[in-house]
Amino acid sequence: MRQNRMLWLLDALERDPSRDKVIDALVGGVRALPLGRARDALHGTWLGHPVHPLMVQVPIGTWMSAAVLDLRPGPSRGAGLLVGVGLLAAGPAALTGAVDWAELRRRQTRVGLVHAVANATAVGLYGASLALRLSGRAGAGRTCGFLGLTAVGLGGMLGGHMAYRQASGANHAEEVPHVVREGWHRIGTVDEFPVGEPVRRTVDDVPVLVVREIGGSIHALAERCSHLAGPLSEGTVADGCVRCPWHGSVFRLSDGWNVRGPATAPQPAFDSRVVAGHVEISLRGEGQTAEEHGTGEPATATGRGEHDGHGD
Numbered sequence: 001m002r003q004n005r006m007l008w009l010l011d012a013l014e015r016d017p018s019r020d021k022v023i024d025a026l027v028g029g030v031r032a033l034p035l036g037r038a039r040d041a042l043h044g045t046w047l048g049h050p051v052h053p054l055m056v057q058v059p060i061g062t063w064m065s066a067a068v069l070d071l072r073p074g075p076s077r078g079a080g081l082l083v084g085v086g087l088l089a090a091g092p093a094a095l096t097g098a099v100d101w102a103e104l105r106r107r108q109t110r111v112g113l114v115h116a117v118a119n120a121t122a123v124g125l126y127g128a129s130l131a132l133r134l135s136g137r138a139g140a141g142r143t144c145g146f147l148g149l150t151a152v153g154l155g156g157m158l159g160g161h162m163a164y165r166q167a168s169g170a171n172h173a174e175e176v177p178h179v180v181r182e183g184w185h186r187i188g189t190v191d192e193f194p195v196g197e198p199v200r201r202t203v204d205d206v207p208v209l210v211v212r213e214i215g216g217s218i219h220a221l222a223e224r225c226s227h228l229a230g231p232l233s234e235g236t237v238a239d240g241c242v243r244c245p246w247h248g249s250v251f252r253l254s255d256g257w258n259v260r261g262p263a264t265a266p267q268p269a270f271d272s273r274v275v276a277g278h279v280e281i282s283l284r285g286e287g288q289t290a291e292e293h294g295t296g297e298p299a300t301a302t303g304r305g306e307h308d309g310h311g312d
């Protein structure tokens with residue numbers, strides 16, 4: 001199949017391992033930053049999607065506006081002010097991007113490194129632009145500004161490739177409610193789910209994580225992690241939560257809530273019941289509690305929640 005040159009270059013960048021050692025060192029550095037719970041806030045767990053695309057609005061917007069003012073003849077104090085505001089906003093925007101980047105797949109980090117270099121080049125050029133304007137060399141400052149905007153454009157194009165082609169910040173569990181049919185789905189007999197062990201089942205071609213807890217409660221969540229589709233059935237179950245084996249996102253088993261990032265979206269959750277010794281699950285509506293879904297507490301393998309027949 002014939003591929004356009006730009007796409008070919010981007011795909012070649014994804015496949016190029018020559019900077020992997022640098023990437024590993026930088027990833028280690030970003031992960032070692034003492035950010036504590038602020039790291040989750042920087043990912044955007046409070047927002048439901050990554051914060052980084054919001055944060056870049058200020059530098060991009062101010063620098064674009066400065067370029068418009070710079071198109072007019074003569075020095076522009078307004079353009080200098082906008083360049084300065086953009087520089088102030090670039091630091092926090094870069095930090096949100098860096099913490100997201102450090103939890104991506106290899107190919108995504110390769111593109112992300114070039115994205116970061118392009119944006120760092122832009123910051124350098126805009127810093128020079130501001131210094132030149134302040135020293136009275138408005139023409140040179142304007143030239144640096146236009147070069148900076150070019151670098152920002154390249155960085156933005158690579159960011160778009162990461163977001164849309166590589167699905168870097170997307171919710172990887174979003175399709176689950178659209179694929180799983182309404183109603184109860186039988187997934188096995190109770191004794192197929194050993195207590196405390198994550199088990200993988202499939203419903204309408206969607207992988208599902210099933211965990212039977214001590215006491216008999218049976219929980220079911222979409223199995224592919226909302227962050228980057230990591231296999232939660234290979235994760236660790238503890239304290240009523242499952243921890244993703246890939247980047248450590250933690251989801252509450254009872255409702256799929258993303259207790260810890262980098263995942264910014266919760267896992268779709270299922271209600272469960274036991275019918276004649278068989279476990280059945282039904283997808284819970286978005287934002288719906290088990291009570292609102294009409295099934296009350298999770299099924300237990302000890303009798304509570306057991307039905308005599310099919311409820312759908």
Ligand code: FES
Pocket residue numbers: 225226227228229230231244245246247248249261262263
């Ligand atoms: S895939 Fe990244 S935390 Fe699960």
